[in-house]
Amino acid sequence: MSEGALLSIEDVSVDLPTPRGNLRAVDRVDLTVGAGRTLGVVGESGCGKTMLSRAVLQLLPKKAKLSGRVMFDGKDLVRLPPEKLRKLRGRSLAVVFQDPMTSLNPVLTIGTQLMETLQEHLELDMAAARQRSVDLLAAVGIPAPEQRLMQYPHQLSGGMRQRVAIAIALSCEPKLLIADEPTTALDVTIQAQILDLLAREQRRRHMAMILITHDLGVVAGRTDEVAVMYAGRVVERAPTPALFKKMRMPYTEALLAAIPKIDAAPHASLPAISGRPPDPTRPLPGCSFAPRCRYADARCQTEKPSLSEAESRDHLYACFHPVETAAEVSA
Amino acid sequence: MMHGTQPAPSDPLLDVQNLVVEYGVGGKIVHAVSGVSLQVARGETLGLVGESGCGKSTLGRAVLQLRQAVSGKVLFDGQDLTAMHGDTLRKMRQRVQLIFQDPIASLNPRRRIGDIIAEPLVIAGIKDPAERRQRVRDALSAVGLDPQLVIGRLPHEFSGGQCQRICIARALVLNPDFVICDEPVSALDVSIRAQILNLLEEMKARYGLTLLFIAHDLAVVKAVSDRVAVMYLGRLCEVGPSEQLFAHPAHPYTALLIEAIPVPDPDVRPAESVPVGEPPSPIAPPSGCRFRTRCPRADARCSSEMPELRAVAPGQFAACHHPLI
Numbered sequence: 001m002s003e004g005a006l007l008s009i010e011d012v013s014v015d016l017p018t019p020r021g022n023l024r025a026v027d028r029v030d031l032t033v034g035a036g037r038t039l040g041v042v043g044e045s046g047c048g049k050t051m052l053s054r055a056v057l058q059l060l061p062k063k064a065k066l067s068g069r070v071m072f073d074g075k076d077l078v079r080l081p082p083e084k085l086r087k088l089r090g091r092s093l094a095v096v097f098q099d100p101m102t103s104l105n106p107v108l109t110i111g112t113q114l115m116e117t118l119q120e121h122l123e124l125d126m127a128a129a130r131q132r133s134v135d136l137l138a139a140v141g142i143p144a145p146e147q148r149l150m151q152y153p154h155q156l157s158g159g160m161r162q163r164v165a166i167a168i169a170l171s172c173e174p175k176l177l178i179a180d181e182p183t184t185a186l187d188v189t190i191q192a193q194i195l196d197l198l199a200r201e202q203r204r205r206h207m208a209m210i211l212i213t214h215d216l217g218v219v220a221g222r223t224d225e226v227a228v229m230y231a232g233r234v235v236e237r238a239p240t241p242a243l244f245k246k247m248r249m250p251y252t253e254a255l256l257a258a259i260p261k262i263d264a265a266p267h268a269s270l271p272a273i274s275g276r277p278p279d280p281t282r283p284l285p286g287c288s289f290a291p292r293c294r295y296a297d298a299r300c301q302t303e304k305p306s307l308s309e310a311e312s313r314d315h316l317y318a319c320f321h322p323v324e325t326a327a328e329v330s331a
Numbered sequence: 332m333m334h335g336t337q338p339a340p341s342d343p344l345l346d347v348q349n350l351v352v353e354y355g356v357g358g359k360i361v362h363a364v365s366g367v368s369l370q371v372a373r374g375e376t377l378g379l380v381g382e383s384g385c386g387k388s389t390l391g392r393a394v395l396q397l398r399q400a401v402s403g404k405v406l407f408d409g410q411d412l413t414a415m416h417g418d419t420l421r422k423m424r425q426r427v428q429l430i431f432q433d434p435i436a437s438l439n440p441r442r443r444i445g446d447i448i449a450e451p452l453v454i455a456g457i458k459d460p461a462e463r464r465q466r467v468r469d470a471l472s473a474v475g476l477d478p479q480l481v482i483g484r485l486p487h488e489f490s491g492g493q494c495q496r497i498c499i500a501r502a503l504v505l506n507p508d509f510v511i512c513d514e515p516v517s518a519l520d521v522s523i524r525a526q527i528l529n530l531l532e533e534m535k536a537r538y539g540l541t542l543l544f545i546a547h548d549l550a551v552v553k554a555v556s557d558r559v560a561v562m563y564l565g566r567l568c569e570v571g572p573s574e575q576l577f578a579h580p581a582h583p584y585t586a587l588l589i590e591a592i593p594v595p596d597p598d599v600r601p602a603e604s605v606p607v608g609e610p611p612s613p614i615a616p617p618s619g620c621r622f623r624t625r626c627p628r629a630d631a632r633c634s635s636e637m638p639e640l641r642a643v644a645p646g647q648f649a650a651c652h653h654p655l656i
């Protein structure tokens with residue numbers, strides 16, 4: 001795809017064998033992220049966001065089957081030998097998970113974990129690694145960093161743990177940070193602080209970032225581009241301002257409408273989306289959103305819309321009857 | 332709704348007075364709820380918001396007498412639940428039901444849906460199986476599930492949203508007057524969340540319910556509440572009519588919560604949040620105003636003197652020495 005992209009996900013699919021049959025968790029996804037850019041990936045639970053990020057990181061479950069290419073910094077990660085991959089992860093390719101305990105070791109102190117990462121990847125000596133750890137903890141907003149080095153993860157609050165996980169992820173100056181629902185487990189006040197922290201460090205380090213979330217509100221002011229996923233596929237993709245100005249895919253529109261708005265009057269009925277996403281082991285022949293879509297017609301039931309360019313090169317969507325057009329037809 | 336100079340509606344269905352609830356952990360006391368008073372009028376929805384661990388669920392459980400209060404009263408329809416025991420309490424409690432945050436975990440995985448929903452009827456002593464079956468069917472239809480398709484199945488066969496519908500049916504089957512909804516949509520996806528919020532509003536109208544709606548998401552709370560109470564570290568900070576409270580928050584903590592909501596509009600650049608840190612431990616809450624360690628307006632008085640709820644506008648009350656309005 002595009003030249004000069006730091007990360008280019010090319011026709012990536014992930015299949016998982018299950019007792020109910022094959023489950024296609026990610027379905028032919030193409031995405032790119034340029035150096036220093038932020039991509040938001042939005043979708044509801046089960047739509048494949050985590051599987052996509054694990055495909056990029058080459059951290060899929062053993063029985064998963066991956067197809068396609070993941071080009072990162074000129075290398076195809078899918079074909080990279082394991083020890084090269086391990087070197088890359090934690091160095092130029094870092095990740096922050098929803099549950100910080102996923103990436104923290106419960107039996108090691110914060111200091112040991114930070115310093116180990118630094119020493120492994122940057123070959124710093126003990127004293128330098130220690131100083132750098134203190135600086136990193138301070139940078140992510142942890143008060144009294146020297147004392148925190150001696151603490152264990154369970155002695156910290158959820159928000160503090162996530163800050164530590166971010167400090168470790170940032171420790172080796174990665175080129176790309178994948179943040180998978182980094183604030184979903186946190187309170188709204190802490191969420192705002194962590195998102196600000198990520199945005200600040202991303203700018204300061206000119207690092208690329210993929211911000212995965214189920215909340216359109218989280219990506220709105222904090223990303224350059226947004227990809228909306230539904231049932232394993234990217235169904236709409238656009239620069240963030242363009243997307244919020246003119247949503248073309250009925251699912252994106254419905255998703256935004258269903259969020260309670262703080263300036264709406266109490267007891268106003270919410271425009272809910274009826275039904276729920278399809279069973280991922282029983283793919284539909286047509287558009288996956290068809291059973292819930294108010295614009296669906298016969299063609300949507302039988303034919304799968306592909307993600308294609310529409311009015312501009314940047315704004316892609318997978319729909320036969322994009323929002324405005326459908327409204328015009330029915331008017 | 333306007334309520335003059337008293338925070339209390341004149342004839343509340345629920346009247347919580349100066350409730351104190353504590354937990355003991357390793358010889359220390361967790362001050363989970365420290366002197367909370369609130370009232371819910373008949374037919375009203377009172378929203379209760381606050382960060383994780385501030386005591387919302389504890390308050391809900393103490394209202395239901397599932398957790399004994401250290402002191403304070405819980406008047407339901409004029410009668411003090413804290414002074415009731417045995418059958419009297421059980422009878423009263425049938426009028427108050429609870430819906431939990433995690434719908435899947437709150438259903439017994441080994442029981443069929445029909446039996447799960449019939450259980451409150453059995454406990455209430457309704458002996459006629461035909462009547463029980465009919466009421467289970469009615470409750471399921473009311474929440475938008477087809478009784479025929481649902482009754483014989485097990486919880487794991489349903490999605491989170493469907494399980495929450497089942498929980499709502501279970502809460503409604505006894506025809507209660509009052510329902511405490513403890514984060515009923517927090518575990519659900521955005522598209523399902525709106526369905527359940529609409530359903531709760533529908534059920535409220537249909538069954539003539541009074542609701543205490545607990546959540547940490549302010550926009551969700553505002554969507555369903557007539558009045559909103561804001562809680563911080565075991566105490567009430569502010570209570571008032573929803574629109575008024577969101578348009579003109581008086582307590583700095585309410586303002587902080589509103590500011591932190593992510594807005595789905597890229598033109599609204601998120602305000603670089605003030606570095607207000609995290610809530611202190613409820614084992615050793617700060618002296619004076621409990622919010623003072625994160626409050627941009629705190630001064631000496633805030634650490635020595637505990638602010639009481641005072642009227643700041645008609646129907647709106649804030650516990651702050653330096654309110655914003």
Ligand SMILES: Nc1ncnc2c1ncn2[C@@H]1O[C@H](COP(=O)(O)OP(=O)(O)OP(=O)(O)O)[C@@H](O)[C@H]1O
Binds near residue numbers: 363383389
């Ligand atoms: N069984 C218990 N034993 C000891 N401490 C408890 C117990 N249950 C709750 N607590 C503590 O009491 C305080 C209030 O808890 P509560 O669960 O009521 O808060 P909450 O607002 O509902 O939070 P959340 O949103 O996380 O459920 C917290 O500090 C919590 O850790």
Ligand SMILES: Nc1ncnc2c1ncn2[C@@H]1O[C@H](COP(=O)(O)OP(=O)(O)O)[C@@H](O)[C@H]1O
Binds near residue numbers: 016025046048
């Ligand atoms: N280890 C696994 N084995 C089988 N199926 C899985 C596994 N992990 C995830 N899935 C399934 O893959 C799909 C996508 O999952 P995931 O990527 O975790 O979605 P998200 O992160 O958006 O919630 C879901 O249907 C999920 O149930």
Ligand code: SF4
Binds near residue numbers: 294
């Ligand atoms: S292709 Fe058809 S069903 Fe799918 S989103 Fe567009 S209009 Fe709806």
Ligand code: SF4
Binds near residue numbers: 627
């Ligand atoms: S009483 Fe003082 S510390 Fe408490 S909220 Fe008001 S100004 Fe802030």
Ligand SMILES: [Mg+2]
Binds near residue numbers: 049050181
């Ligand atoms: Mg996920």
Ligand SMILES: [Mg+2]
Binds near residue numbers: 388389513514
């Ligand atoms: Mg709770």
